[in-house]
Amino acid sequence: MAHHDRQATSGKEYRLRFPAPLTVVAASEQIDALRAAKGAPWIEDARLVPLALHQPIEATDIAQASVLVLHVDPAVVPSMKRIAQVRALRPDLPTIVALESTDIGLVRMLLRQGVSDVIGLPLQPEELLQAALAVSETNAAPDKANAGLAPLIAVARALGGGGATTLVTHLAAALAADGQNRRVCIVDLDIQFGRVAEVLGLQPRRTLADLLEAHTRVDDAFLKSVATAHASGVDVIAAPQDIVPLEAIDVEKLRRTLEIARREYDYVFVDTPSNLTHWSLSLLSEAQGVLMVVEQSLASLRQARRRLDLFDSVGIDRQMVSVIVNRVERRLFSTISLSDVAHALNHDVLCGLQLDLQNIGLAQDQGLLVGDVRSKSPYAADIRKLTGMIQQRFAAGVQP
Numbered sequence: 001m002a003h004h005d006r007q008a009t010s011g012k013e014y015r016l017r018f019p020a021p022l023t024v025v026a027a028s029e030q031i032d033a034l035r036a037a038k039g040a041p042w043i044e045d046a047r048l049v050p051l052a053l054h055q056p057i058e059a060t061d062i063a064q065a066s067v068l069v070l071h072v073d074p075a076v077v078p079s080m081k082r083i084a085q086v087r088a089l090r091p092d093l094p095t096i097v098a099l100e101s102t103d104i105g106l107v108r109m110l111l112r113q114g115v116s117d118v119i120g121l122p123l124q125p126e127e128l129l130q131a132a133l134a135v136s137e138t139n140a141a142p143d144k145a146n147a148g149l150a151p152l153i154a155v156a157r158a159l160g161g162g163g164a165t166t167l168v169t170h171l172a173a174a175l176a177a178d179g180q181n182r183r184v185c186i187v188d189l190d191i192q193f194g195r196v197a198e199v200l201g202l203q204p205r206r207t208l209a210d211l212l213e214a215h216t217r218v219d220d221a222f223l224k225s226v227a228t229a230h231a232s233g234v235d236v237i238a239a240p241q242d243i244v245p246l247e248a249i250d251v252e253k254l255r256r257t258l259e260i261a262r263r264e265y266d267y268v269f270v271d272t273p274s275n276l277t278h279w280s281l282s283l284l285s286e287a288q289g290v291l292m293v294v295e296q297s298l299a300s301l302r303q304a305r306r307r308l309d310l311f312d313s314v315g316i317d318r319q320m321v322s323v324i325v326n327r328v329e330r331r332l333f334s335t336i337s338l339s340d341v342a343h344a345l346n347h348d349v350l351c352g353l354q355l356d357l358q359n360i361g362l363a364q365d366q367g368l369l370v371g372d373v374r375s376k377s378p379y380a381a382d383i384r385k386l387t388g389m390i391q392q393r394f395a396a397g398v399q400p
Helices: 003-007 011-017 028-035 041-045 077-089 104-112 125-140 164-176 208-217 220-226 251-264 278-286 298-313 338-345 357-365 378-393
Strands: 022-026 047-050 067-071 095-099 117-120 152-157 184-188 234-237 267-271 289-294 321-328 349-354
Touching (some): 077 298, 117 125, 164 289, 184 251, 208 220, 289 298, 298 321, 321 338
Parallel strands (some): 095 117, 184 234, 289 321
């Protein structure tokens, strides 16, 4: 629909386009102003839900919505949590966020979290209607070219040195070797301290930096030329050889690179940096799964809890986050058990990976996997169990 056509849209045309009511959830003063607006008869057909910013979204608030307009305020943390609440209740519900200050950085982060559009406050009937119609049109005809993308699985860490890189390399290799001819790729986004290529004994000629510098010239062939193959069947896009400032990453270029990788492979893993940035948080919000690696230590659990709280505050759905406890010691009287970890984090533990430092260290010194130096490694056995969980979760494929 052209811009001038949207401006001329009448209430009757609106009703034809929205078989279920447009729902607006906002503070009472915003709702009152909409109800008092002149020349916008379509508002009578919309469902207007006055809700204070600190109050959570209920399922009944959005049950009949075809498009949702949601009032949030970055300064009021519970209001930002509404985004994740909506995603959990209605994952496919197109959502337009309304906020006071449309800071470009915040807007970009919200869009990467799956928000369909962002509009300013106070709510203006014409702007609201135009945004709702545009979102409705976009979602009425899904982009078939985006169907069938491989799942993007991000590996995060509570603390550096916690074994996240060991996990991602072994998990990716196990998926590649499952007999299903899976194409698996690891993208090392730990751009300052990434060691994926090193622990696998690879010496890449090209790295992630080549892909980000090429940008629009990147296609599947170029991406494959940058990826370095490992004997396990995993392709690795290595971190830059030189230390790169964290803020140097261009989010749009990174998204384009990952989209191409998801078309080329069956699984795409990203090893993320310890330091959280706007681009890494955006990436975590877009991932189909986040594996957070923690240890049975107070320092690790404290940082993991802080990160989970941060995820909540920026709208990352906790249901997408799986906690994996690394270096578990199978002792009768453990100081901190897996149930203690779950209780401390207020989050279920997906699995534990047994401590096997000696064999893992020996393997990585030779660019091998732990199963190559000790076939009965308890760590390798736990990785196989985790691989089955990942396969089961994504067996039906992932739609973007």
